Amino acid sequence: MSIGMTCDECMQRLDEFVDRELTDAEIREVKLHLEFCGPCEERFQFQSDFKRLVRVCCEQDKAPAALREKLHKILF
């Protein structure tokens, strides 16, 4: 059973949905489908968790203090 869009149509929006690239109307359509479709909902959740995993893991490094000082001298 499909509410609004089919599972295939919903899956086509997966990347754009997790990247927040859809319009409000499109988001509503996708969310409506996800509300009634467990498998798609799980799949979308996974993709969004995966995106967050990549961000969190790659965000951990900080610029070395020596570099910051050097740049301070260059910039000011």
Place this chain on the structure above:
Amino acid sequence: MERRVPEVDVTTLVAMPDQETDSAAFSEEALTHLDTLYRGALRLTRDPDRAQDLVQDTYVRALRYQHSYQAGTNMKAWLFAIMRNLFWDRFKGGRQEDLSLDDLGDFALYDTLKDTSAIPETQVLDRIAADEVVKAVEKLPPLHREVVLLVDVEGFSYKDAAEIIGIPIGTVMSRLHRARQQLQKQLYDYALESGIVPAEKTA
């Protein structure tokens, strides 16, 4: 020693105090993006020393071209554009095979786990070590790596990423899609090797 006396333009003299304030404000704002740029440089160069050089050169160039930056626009995007251009100028001599991606068809980690593993998919993600994710990102060919950096790590929109790189939005989307497949495949292989996903269940 003979010294050349610089020509003095009265209008610039009058504008001086303001320009200095602007320049300080510019530098101040630019420095708030240092950690972000350094992280990006680290992922692009995969080497802390080269990353520091790249970031320093980025700031030097930004300072030189600060007049071309429009106050109030996206400085983070502007700085990233400078940095990736510098990176690619240097990378031109890079090996060609570094630029291509294996064709993985329609690989999706979720589907693979669903079909082959007894462990809930999200638990697999929870057990993947952070440095394995970083390693997988750094293994991506640089064209694909930079899209992941811009969109997934830095949260740029497709449009901003497309402008920073200088490619159409559609190309951002296709590179991102393939990069994620590749990332997921690598992390799946790691999950198998490290026993996070039991190997005997795989078809």
